[in-house]
Amino acid sequence: MIARAEPWQTAEVSGLTRALPVIKPEVVxxxxxxxxxxxxxxxxxxxxxxxxxGKPIDYVIQIAELTGAQIxxxxxxxxxxxxxxxxxxxxxxxxxxxxxxxDPNWQGLDxxxxxxxxxxxxxxxxxxxxxxxxxxHFAPHLKTISLGRYHQPHAxxxxxxxxPVDWERQxxxxxxxxxxx
Amino acid sequence: xxxxxxxxxxEELKSGLTExxxxxxxxxxxxxxxWAEPMGPTPYPSVTTLREWDMKLLSKYKPMYLPxxxxxxxxxxxxxxxxxxxxxxxxxxxxxxxxxxxxxxCCIGAATxxxxxxxxxxxxxxxxxxxxxxxxxxxxGIEVEAPVTRLVCGIRPRTLGDLEDVLCYxxxxxxxxxAATxxxQEGNELDFESKAFHAGMIDQVGMxxxxxxxxxxxxxPKADPEAPLAEIGLGTVDVSKPVILVIGxxxxxxxxxxxxxxxxSLYDKVEITGICCTAHDLIRYNPKAKIIGPISWQLRxxxxxxxxxxxxxxxxxxxxxxxxxxxxxxxxxxxxxxNCLGLKNRTLxxxxxxxxxxxxxxxxxxxxxxxxxxGEVAARVAVELAPKRAKFKVLPSIAEIVKExxxxxxxxxxxxxxxxxxxxxxxxxxxxxxxxxxLADLYEVCIGCDRCESACKNHIRVHSLxxxxxxxxxxxxxxxxxxxxxxxxxxEIRNVGAPIVLGEIPGVIALVGCANYPxxxxxxxxxxxxxxxxxxxxxxxxCSAMSIAMTKNEEGKSPYELYPGAFEAGGxxxxxxxxxxxxxxxxxIKIANxxxxxxxxxxxxxxxxxxxxxxxxxGLAWGAITQKAAAIASGFWRLGVxxxxxxxxxxxxxxxxxxxxxxxxxxxxxxxxGGxxxxxPTPEHLFCVAETKQEAMVMMAKLCLRPNDTSKGRMIxxxxxxxxxxxxxxxxxxxxxxxxxRETDIPITMKEEIVKILENKGWKESTIPDPTLLPRMIxxxxxx
Numbered sequence: 001m002i003a004r005a006e007p008w009q010t011a012e013v014s015g016l017t018r019a020l021p022v023i024k025p026e027v028v029x030x031x032x033x034x035x036x037x038x039x040x041x042x043x044x045x046x047x048x049x050x051x052x053x054g055k056p057i058d059y060v061i062q063i064a065e066l067t068g069a070q071i072x073x074x075x076x077x078x079x080x081x082x083x084x085x086x087x088x089x090x091x092x093x094x095x096x097x098x099x100x101x102x103d104p105n106w107q108g109l110d111x112x113x114x115x116x117x118x119x120x121x122x123x124x125x126x127x128x129x130x131x132x133x134x135x136x137h138f139a140p141h142l143k144t145i146s147l148g149r150y151h152q153p154h155a156x157x158x159x160x161x162x163x164p165v166d167w168e169r170q171x172x173x174x175x176x177x178x179x180x181x
Numbered sequence: 182x183x184x185x186x187x188x189x190x191x192e193e194l195k196s197g198l199t200e201x202x203x204x205x206x207x208x209x210x211x212x213x214x215x216w217a218e219p220m221g222p223t224p225y226p227s228v229t230t231l232r233e234w235d236m237k238l239l240s241k242y243k244p245m246y247l248p249x250x251x252x253x254x255x256x257x258x259x260x261x262x263x264x265x266x267x268x269x270x271x272x273x274x275x276x277x278x279x280x281x282x283x284x285x286x287c288c289i290g291a292a293t294x295x296x297x298x299x300x301x302x303x304x305x306x307x308x309x310x311x312x313x314x315x316x317x318x319x320x321x322g323i324e325v326e327a328p329v330t331r332l333v334c335g336i337r338p339r340t341l342g343d344l345e346d347v348l349c350y351x352x353x354x355x356x357x358x359x360a361a362t363x364x365x366q367e368g369n370e371l372d373f374e375s376k377a378f379h380a381g382m383i384d385q386v387g388m389x390x391x392x393x394x395x396x397x398x399x400x401x402p403k404a405d406p407e408a409p410l411a412e413i414g415l416g417t418v419d420v421s422k423p424v425i426l427v428i429g430x431x432x433x434x435x436x437x438x439x440x441x442x443x444x445x446s447l448y449d450k451v452e453i454t455g456i457c458c459t460a461h462d463l464i465r466y467n468p469k470a471k472i473i474g475p476i477s478w479q480l481r482x483x484x485x486x487x488x489x490x491x492x493x494x495x496x497x498x499x500x501x502x503x504x505x506x507x508x509x510x511x512x513x514x515x516x517x518x519x520n521c522l523g524l525k526n527r528t529l530x531x532x533x534x535x536x537x538x539x540x541x542x543x544x545x546x547x548x549x550x551x552x553x554x555x556g557e558v559a560a561r562v563a564v565e566l567a568p569k570r571a572k573f574k575v576l577p578s579i580a581e582i583v584k585e586x587x588x589x590x591x592x593x594x595x596x597x598x599x600x601x602x603x604x605x606x607x608x609x610x611x612x613x614x615x616x617x618x619x620l621a622d623l624y625e626v627c628i629g630c631d632r633c634e635s636a637c638k639n640h641i642r643v644h645s646l647x648x649x650x651x652x653x654x655x656x657x658x659x660x661x662x663x664x665x666x667x668x669x670x671x672x673e674i675r676n677v678g679a680p681i682v683l684g685e686i687p688g689v690i691a692l693v694g695c696a697n698y699p700x701x702x703x704x705x706x707x708x709x710x711x712x713x714x715x716x717x718x719x720x721x722x723x724c725s726a727m728s729i730a731m732t733k734n735e736e737g738k739s740p741y742e743l744y745p746g747a748f749e750a751g752g753x754x755x756x757x758x759x760x761x762x763x764x765x766x767x768x769x770i771k772i773a774n775x776x777x778x779x780x781x782x783x784x785x786x787x788x789x790x791x792x793x794x795x796x797x798x799x800g801l802a803w804g805a806i807t808q809k810a811a812a813i814a815s816g817f818w819r820l821g822v823x824x825x826x827x828x829x830x831x832x833x834x835x836x837x838x839x840x841x842x843x844x845x846x847x848x849x850x851x852x853x854x855g856g857x858x859x860x861x862p863t864p865e866h867l868f869c870v871a872e873t874k875q876e877a878m879v880m881m882a883k884l885c886l887r888p889n890d891t892s893k894g895r896m897i898x899x900x901x902x903x904x905x906x907x908x909x910x911x912x913x914x915x916x917x918x919x920x921x922x923r924e925t926d927i928p929i930t931m932k933e934e935i936v937k938i939l940e941n942k943g944w945k946e947s948t949i950p951d952p953t954l955l956p957r958m959i960x961x962x963x964x965x
């Protein structure tokens with residue numbers, strides 16, 4: 001499959017403000033480094049998709065450990081974190097965390113202040129699509145990155161549509177660069 | 182809109198000027214006064230009558246918008262860019278635009294049910310007369326026969342004719358609501374939302390009108406928990422016989438087919454099968470009919486070539502039904518003026534001529550707007566055409582599937598078109614090697630939309646390949662469904678009212694709506710089984726009721742064979758078709774009225790306040806698709822009943838979410854003292870998406886919590902919530918400190934563990950109030 005910066009679902013034509021495609025993982029690393037309060041929202045597909053050397057959730061945990069970013073697990077995926085020995089993830093439905101993040105006065109899960117960067121991974125394409133659209137329109141205080149395999153035009157940054165192999169390569173590269181810096 | 186018109190009857194009048202005998206003057210109707218209950222505060226509410234109540238709910242459950250489009254294109258000043266705070270040329274912003282779309286969807290839904298009711302009642306009055314009594318279960322003691330209509334309109338309909346008056350009111354309201362969406366009308370998102378609630382309430386009345394009319398006239402089971410079992414599934418059809426397929430929601434033409442077959446002693450010689458809600462209502466009319474399946478079974482069944490004639494009425498019918506039918510040489514009869522399919526109107530032509538034309542193939546279909554004539558034509562066409570068609574089908578054989586699969590270039594356009602991102606290219610690739618198992622597996626989760634096939638540049642018949650590969654599964658598709666029972670009996674309400682309100686029955690779970698499931702209908706059946714086993718009352722309707730039926734346990738039993746059909750703990754209640762959803766709302770209303778003795782007549786706010794604070798009911802539309810589903814949900818929102826939707830429901834563009842972290846949002850009045858009491862996030866949301874079935878189940882268990890729960894009831898509800906979270910998530914809930922009010926609320930078997938959690942959170946005991954959102958209820962009555 002050729003990498004294309006267009007929506008994965010054909011009819012999900014995006015609007016007037018569109019995501020920048022993440023061709024190099026350095027973009028994601030730089031955004032995380034620049035962020036004062038990043039948060040990762042992790043859907044159930046992060047634990048159900050098999051990549052060659054792990055599941056997306058394994059890379060998410062590494063990113064969280066390297067950056068100290070807060071994780072919010074949605075649906076039933078929290079158990080997958082605890083099974084992997086990662087015990088500082090919170091959990092709530094994607095709609096709940098989205099609702100809180102859109103509130104500029106929300107002080108975060110730990111009460112330490114609002115988040116400035118939201119990274120999403122592991123959702124049905126269309127569910128992430130509308131969630132990101134909500135952020136785009138109603139949360140100007142947030143930057144958003146989709147770490148999913150498919151291009152999400154409502155994010156600020158998103159991978160183009162990539163193969164599972166390329167996706168894993170990107171995730172690994174992000175982890176590697178976070179370790180190096 | 183109370184009717185204050187006049188009916189004047191004078192036997193004899195003599196005056197100095199004139200002498201009149203036998204004068205009878207009727208101008209409209211006076212409100213029926215044979216009902217002893219005094220008129221409540223809000224008869225025939227207008228668009229703004231209940232606005233304050235709506236705003237109370239909307240201040241607790243604020244809208245969260247999820248724009249589906251960045252722009253608005255509804256007028257010629259547009260397209261207007263509404264991104265990131267911009268306003269359109271008319272001044273509307275994105276929030277208002279999204280809520281406007283929500284209102285539009287609810288109006289379409291309400292108009293559809295009400296239009297259905299209008300057609301149905303006109304037909305039934307023509308056939309049975311306007312004085313036909315309303316009877317939804319008199320023989321089983323139902324006295325509150327139209328709870329929604331009584332609540333909203335303040336009248337007690339006694340005859341079919343009375344329902345016409347109700348329809349006039351509904352049609353007026355829908356027109357006003359639709360007008361509010363015009364450019365330059367409403368501009369505030371909360372007012373749009375209030376109007377959407379109004380549309381939902383109107384929709385609920387429209388559904389009730391439709392269902393109690395057909396229940397009364399057509400001899401359906403009347404509130405019968407032991408309504409018969411009927412057959413469902415493609416495999417149930419005897420393909421050696423002529424087969425008729427009916428699709429849609431308005432049953433009279435299908436019922437006339439049954440009558441004609443009976444009259445001509447042809448019934449045992451012809452198979453009559455149905456898809457969608459006409460099928461539900463057809464088995465209510467005669468359980469010998471067969472249901473094929475939900476909305477998503479249309480294409481696969483038509484392409485199978487089994488139906489020899491197709492009769493469509495209204496709603497949820499594929500727009501390409503005629504084109505698809507043509508591929509298998511099946512004529513189509515369009516029986517509703519809402520859906521004419523471009524066909525010639527043959528209503529006034531002799532039946533024999535229409536039959537001859539359809540059998541010869543000189544015409545591909547006909548509009549026939551006379552249900553009786555549809556009955557005759559459809560039956561005769563099926564009998565005469567079946568031997569000629571010889572079940573001509575377009576589903577490929579395995580050899581053809583393999584050959585066709587080899588043309589696939591793996592471009593993935595089919596997958597990118599699939600609403601559920603099914604792994605179609607992988608399955609086709611495997612099929613090209615001779616292994617069609619993966620294609621057959623897709624049959625279980627495919628929603629039958631055919632977008633894959635439309636997208637294929639190589640014209641591979643993807644949907645037909647999937648169906649063809651699943652031929653063995655299709656033959657085994659034989660299940661039992663309990664015929665829709667209609668209303669809930671008053672005595673059932675008396676029996677369960679206390680345990681529901683006190684919380685001892687942990688909740689009422691309504692599994693309703695369409696079939697756009699993220700992972701197939703089996704998930705709905707799984708959720709029904711989970712809650713039934715836990716002694717919730719599970720009610721179902723429409724496509725969801727069908728999907729629940731289409732599973733079997735190890736002994737080959739379908740859920741409706743395993744669980745009782747009574748409205749009781751552990752019951753699995755199929756109320757019937759989409760319009761039967763009104764009985765679910767009706768049951769909640771009757772709990773407030775019959776059990777708690779709250780006045781019903783035109784007393785919407787008080788009843789909704791009661792339901793919201795006391796009746797632990799939750800709706801789940803796991804595969805919601807349509808505008809009707811939006812309107813149905815909206816009717817429940819106004820009653821204060823939470824609704825959960827599957828992930829596709831996020832495309833409705835708006836959630837109604839509580840914030841459990843903002844404590845002051847959860848204050849209610851204590852009706853005994855007038856003081857404000859914090860009751861925690863119960864119920865936490867009014868409308869929310871669940872991402873997976875596991876999340877949906879945990880969410881629903883939690884949404885059954887109500888401020889009024891007794892300690893015993895709260896303990897039972899928490900036991901289920903905690904148990905399900907541990908089972909599906911593998912962790913304890915993290916919000917118990919918000920949900921436990923007293924130590925006696927804590928489930929005994931987990932007490933030690935929970936007490937520790939509460940101590941760590943600095944938990945303190947709180948009071949259990951007599952909860953209300955209405956200040957006027959303070960000090961007015963003894964709570965129940």
